[in-house]
Amino acid sequence: QLQLRESGPGLVKVSETLSLTCIVSGGSISSDNFFWGWIRQAPGKGLEYIASIYYRGTTHYNPSLKSRVTISADKSKNQFSLRLKSVTAADTAVFYCARIYGRWEPYYFDSWGQGTLVTVPS
């Protein structure tokens, strides 16, 4: 059974870089037809797509965050990571990692991690 687990600090200072890793078990990130990505949800708000990556290296970014975000994958460790630089209090959110069905483009999110809360104190 596929499992995704987010890992990273729960507190990041303003102007610093948020770094999270998603550890995947029960499946390979090198599978065809799946992207791997990140979504966030600010407290009491809706879902916001951040970025996704295909194991062959293709990446997709939300244009509103693209200038601050980097997504990468480590096939040897079966995990992928997110870096969000120059954070502000507005970046406080629960961050989810997820598997995304799609080959040429990311489509829909069919498996999710439990989420991890990252707080940026103002």
Added chain:
Amino acid sequence: EIVLTQSPGTLSLSPGERATLSCRASQSVSSNYVAWYQQKPGQAPGLLVYGAFIRATGVPDRFSGSGSGTDFTLTIDRLEPEDFAVYYCQQYGSPLTFGGGTKVEIK
């Protein structure tokens, strides 16, 4: 970017009633690339429907998706207690976007 507007914001219904949730896109969604998710408090969202009307594995048949172009609907027949949650639509053009959500609450 395609903007998705969900309505109503909150739907107050009783168990056994039918829920009709709307998701309207700012422009036509190609190939009906729309998915629906359910999120309960403190949990990650879960996939319900993709391709506008295809139920995900294990999703009860009281959940059904419909629509095309710019107007999509999620219908929940005979609400069960576990169905009271927040529902999000998502389109998978580029970039991916989500609607703002509809909360289905117990009346």
